[in-house]
Amino acid sequence: MTTFTFADFESILASHIAPDDWQKIRHLPITGICSDSRAVKNGEIFTLLSVNPDIKDKAKAFITPLSSAAVLSEFSKAEMDIDDAPMPIVYIPNLRLILGDFIAAFLQKQQEISLPKIVAVTGTNGKTTISQLIAQLGELSNTPSAIMGTAGNGRIGNLTQSTHTTSEVIKVHEFLYAMAKQHVGMVALEASSHGLHQHRLQGVPVQVAIFSNLSRDHLDYHTDMDCYAAAKAKLFDNTYFTHLHHAIINIDDTFGQKLAENLSHSAMTVWTYSLKDSQADFFAQNITPSLDGTTFELKTPFDANPIKLHSPLLGRFNVANLLASIAGFLAIYPNKFQELPDIIRQLHGARGRMQKVATPANFGCFIVDYAHTPDALVQVLTSLKAHCTGNLWAVFGCGGDRDKGKRPQMTKAGLDYADQVILTADNPRSENVLAILNDMQVGMTCDDHYKTQIIPDRKEAILYAIKHAKADDIVLIAGKGHETYQEINGVRYDFDDVKIIQQYTQTN
Template identity: 35%
Template sequence: MKLLKDILYGCRIVEVKGNTNIAIEQINFDSRKVGKLHCFVAIAGTVSDGHHYIESAIEKGAIAVVCEEFPDQLAEGITYVKVQDSSRALGNMASNFFDNPSEDLRIVGVTGTNGKTTIASLLYELFLQLGYKVGLVSTVENKINRVVKPSTHTTPDAISLQQLLSEMREAGCRFVFMEVSSHAVDQNRVAGITFTGGIFTNISHDHLDYHKTFSNYIAAKKAFFDMLPADAFAISNLDDANGTVMLQNTKARKRYYAVKRPCDYKVKVIENLLTGLQLEINHQEIHCRLIGKFNAYNIAAIYAAALELGQDSLQVLTAISLLGPVAGRFQYIKTPGGITVIIDYAHTPDALENVLKTLNDTRTKTEKIITVIGCGGDRDKTKRPEMAKVATELSDRVVFTSDNPRTENPTAILNDMKAGVEPQHFMKYTVIEDRAEAIKQAIQEANKEDVVLVAGKGHETYQEINGVKHPFDDAEVVKQTLNLLKK
């Protein structure tokens, strides 16, 4: 238990009604989880406004309420604290409640449209190889050293995140590598965290269902770097059109990585094969098992971060050469029949283009590229025709299928995609709504040496339909199909 006055340290308080010298058992922003001696933080969320549930939280045992507006009727014996921003206050309160774990950890946040999971996961593996105890917060999974913790969001809510960081500190972790989504920045889920550094990967159209405009999306990403302290580092992709914009107002020391331009951490692609990349990083050659030119950027970013964290260059390069691909990110399956299947999370036009260009660059032109692709429901509709356009331009055959339709009609999503196909590519595609059947059809169409790309879901082990997550794993469906073809 902690005193409310101590939990509120650092919050921008407007007014207090009641006693803050009271013991709090737990903090909650979900009124359904409130219990005896809890403090309820009322947040105006994207779906509902927590201020509507203050009375319910008190009935369940809350003895303190933090809010932006006091309710019309104040309950007797309850402490009410008005703050400027409830979501920001929640981050600071959660940090205080768990004794500010980020102050004892070296935390590096990774943000951008594509590459967040890969960079955070590779840094986690790299620093384990270097002999450190390490934590990972990612879309795929959270890890405390080698112990896996389930992951439900790219960045957890503020309370869950601070609890996770507290557990990492208890386990002796020295470094933590964390994906930081634009949603998390906008919703102040990372408020109260002291970051040692930040990495920007790239930015392209995504999440416009939430941010509404591309400029809002850029601003959300940039806000992460604006919050970095002066003793932190900020690493950005100089080849991205917004690479310098991201660091314009940061107090942190600025560092840039690139493939195309002179910079602090310059990478040159010497050879790009399906067996891996031969690279030159700041005039030092290295071979790594990761595939594709886009991974040259990811390797540059992790190399830069490792050196900014004080690691030895030669040891870092040696460790990088041993790193393998991240689950669902250009996951490579070579079949006995000579077909290559690639499973990748690419779910934006830019990411899909990167993967398909890599496959086109590494093939000998006699093989076909067959792509299976869908788009998620209840998400940015503007990218659907773009995804279809990229897929049909850069593939020999395309199967449009269902992704996570969520509450939308899958047929309507597929119609949105088909609108992006240019006339000269009409004969290239077919539509099979059932994702398992689509994958099966693509593999059956493939001949020896052909490449089948199954894109969009990557590491996910479910398909979300009308609020229900049904078990579905692209990799498992691929393996089952290949086993059936053997018989």
């Protein structure tokens, strides 16, 4: 096996390292690169990023025992209170701006290989569905495709559970390299605001970037909505993503309109999509939704005449998700346009995204969805209301240790669009469920309380809805979607909304 040294990556690293430090490490061998101190193997390089400022106070404790060949750190030794260490500690204050390039080059040195085409999706809602639909379009048109995001990483039907929507930068590059070795032709990945802000996609050759929408979320992390929007906009910056040639933008969204305008003078191709504006490049008209899917006509830059499509996906908002997916797919494979009517008929929604749960006829219609923001909840409930001949139920909670300001907004969304509301637990994490539910009830009137049940135990809340909903009712179980656990005080317990519905309705 060929051994590489830091000198082999001089063009990437040297200008960011103090000359004395560079001389100390330039001839050190590199056997691997790792950002998890618990997983560092003998001779690997350990990288320490300043994602969390508190890390510097703990760094000494987990750096000193390492068998690492060297440590590349965004904290100086003085900041970490380290006088002496068994390995060189090299201070690179902007390490995250070059780490992806370093990892990619290291992997290619081991075996040079062409990476898959890469489509990245950002936005508050829709990332998982859009990325999965793009991968399905690829697979159905005989292009091996993979996804990386909230629902898992890998080929469709063979996903490995992910810990983050956008993995840390080393894992992203290792995943893309592994997919290339498996002859995957395209990868659709989710670009979260956290991931973009922390440069987890640094060095990733994104060719197509998609923006779905922007609404309140993650203000426990971002200072305000402007900072949140700025993080999303990074995906469309050619100074970060130099391979970018197409931007796909939802202009039904206010921030999307600004983004499209800002990009209109760039060198990349900008395609817009809309359910409202007929001047958009991809425009859906004559939309006819049902509980069996949606039929619509699609205007594109590829044909003077609209094409008629039938999608099995539920909900008007999923038409918008499909437009984004079609545009992203065609930006990579424009010659596949004629195949669209046939392959779109074969699509299926992402698990836990507007998922209709099969139940006996004497029960209501049950939908499980990941909607965990006020805007997403409104979109789902609005879509379902059009098909509901009885009462529309909404069962949902709010996650603990997250943006508290959206909790009463979630409740208002449920009360405004559902006939019956059950407030319950989501993933309380370290917070008390009752405290979260109290936050959710701020601003509720007497009339609001009359149509609302407060049931802290999520399983009991779901069972209450099942037992009380009539056959012509629609019940939305929102917030957790694809998740198969409930996180309480640092422990993830088995919990699956879909299974709870199926187990009860099939035995009663």
